[in-house]
Amino acid sequence: MSQTLAIVALTVQEALRRKLVAAFMGVSVALVVLSAWGFDRLSHSRSLSSGEVGAAVPQALVLFMFMFSFVVALSASTIASPAISAEIESGVLQSVATRPLHRAQILLGKWLGLGGVLTAYAAAVCALEFVVVDVVSGYTPPDPAGAFGYLLAEGLVLLTVGMLLSTRLSALATGVVAVALFGAAWLAGVVGTLGADFHVPALRQVDSVARYILPTDGLWHGTIYALEPRTIVANAIGHLSPFYASGPPGWAYLVWCGVWVLAALTASLVAFQRREL
Amino acid sequence: MSLGSWADPGAPGAEAVPGIAPGSPAAQAAPGPLPPPDAARPPPGSARSPAVHTLELAKSYRRTVALRGLSMTVARGEVFGFLGPNGAGKTTTVKLLLGLARPTGGEAMVLGAPAGHVESRRRVGYLPELFRFQHWLTAREVLTLHARLLQLPRRDRATADALATVGLAGRADTKVGTFSKGMQQRLGLAVALVGDPELVVLDEPTSALDPVGRHEVRAIVRSLRDRGATVFLNTHLLEEAEQVCDRVTVIDRGKAIATGTLEELLGQRTSVRLRVRGLPDGWWRAHADLGAWSVEGEWLRLAGAPPESVPELVAMVVGRGGRVDAVVPEHQTLEDRFLELLGAR
Ligand SMILES: Nc1ncnc2c1ncn2[C@@H]1O[C@H](COP(=O)(O)OP(=O)(O)OP(=O)(O)O)[C@@H](O)[C@H]1O
Numbered sequence: 001m002s003q004t005l006a007i008v009a010l011t012v013q014e015a016l017r018r019k020l021v022a023a024f025m026g027v028s029v030a031l032v033v034l035s036a037w038g039f040d041r042l043s044h045s046r047s048l049s050s051g052e053v054g055a056a057v058p059q060a061l062v063l064f065m066f067m068f069s070f071v072v073a074l075s076a077s078t079i080a081s082p083a084i085s086a087e088i089e090s091g092v093l094q095s096v097a098t099r100p101l102h103r104a105q106i107l108l109g110k111w112l113g114l115g116g117v118l119t120a121y122a123a124a125v126c127a128l129e130f131v132v133v134d135v136v137s138g139y140t141p142p143d144p145a146g147a148f149g150y151l152l153a154e155g156l157v158l159l160t161v162g163m164l165l166s167t168r169l170s171a172l173a174t175g176v177v178a179v180a181l182f183g184a185a186w187l188a189g190v191v192g193t194l195g196a197d198f199h200v201p202a203l204r205q206v207d208s209v210a211r212y213i214l215p216t217d218g219l220w221h222g223t224i225y226a227l228e229p230r231t232i233v234a235n236a237i238g239h240l241s242p243f244y245a246s247g248p249p250g251w252a253y254l255v256w257c258g259v260w261v262l263a264a265l266t267a268s269l270v271a272f273q274r275r276e277l
Numbered sequence: 278m279s280l281g282s283w284a285d286p287g288a289p290g291a292e293a294v295p296g297i298a299p300g301s302p303a304a305q306a307a308p309g310p311l312p313p314p315d316a317a318r319p320p321p322g323s324a325r326s327p328a329v330h331t332l333e334l335a336k337s338y339r340r341t342v343a344l345r346g347l348s349m350t351v352a353r354g355e356v357f358g359f360l361g362p363n364g365a366g367k368t369t370t371v372k373l374l375l376g377l378a379r380p381t382g383g384e385a386m387v388l389g390a391p392a393g394h395v396e397s398r399r400r401v402g403y404l405p406e407l408f409r410f411q412h413w414l415t416a417r418e419v420l421t422l423h424a425r426l427l428q429l430p431r432r433d434r435a436t437a438d439a440l441a442t443v444g445l446a447g448r449a450d451t452k453v454g455t456f457s458k459g460m461q462q463r464l465g466l467a468v469a470l471v472g473d474p475e476l477v478v479l480d481e482p483t484s485a486l487d488p489v490g491r492h493e494v495r496a497i498v499r500s501l502r503d504r505g506a507t508v509f510l511n512t513h514l515l516e517e518a519e520q521v522c523d524r525v526t527v528i529d530r531g532k533a534i535a536t537g538t539l540e541e542l543l544g545q546r547t548s549v550r551l552r553v554r555g556l557p558d559g560w561w562r563a564h565a566d567l568g569a570w571s572v573e574g575e576w577l578r579l580a581g582a583p584p585e586s587v588p589e590l591v592a593m594v595v596g597r598g599g600r601v602d603a604v605v606p607e608h609q610t611l612e613d614r615f616l617e618l619l620g621a622r
């Protein structure tokens with residue numbers, strides 16, 4: 001246990017010392033500041049009625065969070081990508097792996113450390129953005145904690161994908177593949193929406209399969225639902241848009257996401273244990 | 278071959294490692310100083326189990342065979358040299374012993390437990406051939422990390438001791454990323470020493486060190502032996518082996534080709550060179566019982582004569598009425614022997 005904690009601490013220390021967190025935090029704060037300006041312009045626009053502003057602000061928030069979810073996905077796969085292979089190649093892992101701890105402890109310690117860093121980062125940026133939007137345009141999403149939770153879950157799924165890939169691939173390849181998978185999952189969600197809009201069952205099928213294979217887009221829809229005003233949902237306004245969710249992910253789906261992460265972690269462990277250092 | 282603990286690479290039975298492989302012709306024909314096969318395999322986990330014991334250990338990669346049936350025993354408390362040319366399989370062996378890689382055949386025991394056993398790794402220190410550490414940490418932080426992973430009770434003390442031993446106390450709070458290669462290797466040595474392990478495995482510990490550093494490493498190895506630790510030293514520096522090792526195994530192309538103490542490897546390979554005047558040519562033919570004589574210009578060489586025989590030899594020449602200008606007892610160097618062994622392959 002204390003050994004796993006030592007790996008957690010080492011991982012957090014690495015993220016902080018290597019200025020990864022600082023870099024992502026800097027970019028994100030700059031984006032929040034830009035969004036503050038945007039929300040201010042939007043809320044005080046003379047060409048829009050107050051009703052239009054009331055509909056536009058939540059949509060703009062969803063768009064901002066979509067962009068931020070991309071940054072979270074990118075940061076999750078970036079911090080996870082050098083976790084295993086790169087450390088084997090550089091030789092750093094050899095000294096650690098010959099200490100009296102199991103490889104599972106190394107893997108779990110890294111996952112917990114990176115997960116903790118991701119959580120703190122996502123929480124900070126979400127809180128900042130929600131406060132900014134509230135102050136500037138007076139809009140509070142119905143479920144800010146939920147929006148953060150789904151966004152974080154999405155990030156953790158990608159973190160796990162990154163760790164799994166990193167047991168086999170180089171850091172660069174891991175990052176590229178993880179982000180590509182994330183993009184593909186989002187695209188599958190869009191295709192599914194189009195399929196629903198135009199009543200093409202085959203396209204709808206793409207989404208309902210893809211959301212189980214890589215549950216990032218399913219979780220992203222949870223974020224959307226937690227951000228949009230309930231009036232939009234009640235009137236099904238914007239149901240044609242890929243930035244609209246008609247309801248939260250069900251419990252069964254969330255359980256599936258948990259199982260998915262556990263399975264991916266187990267697969268990472270098996271892959272790591274088989275590797276020769 | 279005259280030496281019991283040596284395998285003649287050309288002889289039948291050379292496939293078996295001398296003195297260790299139980300039941301092999303070489304082991305039975307070899308009454309050498311190594312313990313008999315049974316004594317080399319005490320029950321696992323016992324305190325008297327050898328530090329390292331391997332039996333027909335084999336490792337193949339996809340296309341290369343790195344180890345082909347390595348059997349050896351390293352006793353507790355000895356400084357064991359593992360010598361071999363590049364690509365012989367030294368690093369591969371060490372990785373198998375530490376559980377970094379899995380063997381494709383045979384077995385290996387370390388401190389009485391199967392190689393790579395998690396708990397027994399608590400008593401093993403390891404300096405990898407490729408020594409790299411978290412460059413964003415300071416030297417002290419790297420050692421503290423290892424002290425935590427070892428769950429040592431007095432971490433600060435253990436850390437400071439290890440740093441002082443390798444001469445890095447003055448740079449303890451410098452980032453590892455700014456260290457020179459030799460300083461990084463010293464740090465690696467400190468990592469291998471922290472927590473006073475029973476077995477210290479060093480894979481070419483002086484590859485990046487200057488002559489002073491090499492000298493210091495030898496002193497460290499000797500002090501490890503003094504406190505009863507076992508040292509497994511991978512090297513291709515023969516003088517290093519000659520200076521610190523109690524026993525060595527020479528490995529080539531994944532097989533042990535010789536094992537023994539340095540005296541066993543070289544002891545009977547001494548000769549005495551003489552320059553004698555006042556005796557008729559060929560006078561020495563009457564003394565063939567002393568060893569193999571040969572003429573080298575003005576010098577006579579008596580191969581196989583131990584250095585202790587020099588006074589006797591001189592008395593004999595004088596007794597016959599001759600005069601001795603010079604006597605030079607000669608040891609074959611480990612390098613000569615090493616090259617001879619590898620040349621015979
Ligand atoms: N990961 C690997 N994949 C394929 N072959 C390998 C691998 N590691 C080692 N080998 C091969 O195994 C053989 C033994 O290599 P090893 O590193 O054990 O040699 P060594 O005795 O340590 O040599 P050196 O003195 O150069 O360090 C070599 O032929 C090498 O090419």
Ligand SMILES: [Mg+2]
Pocket residue numbers: 367368369406
């Ligand atoms: Mg090597």
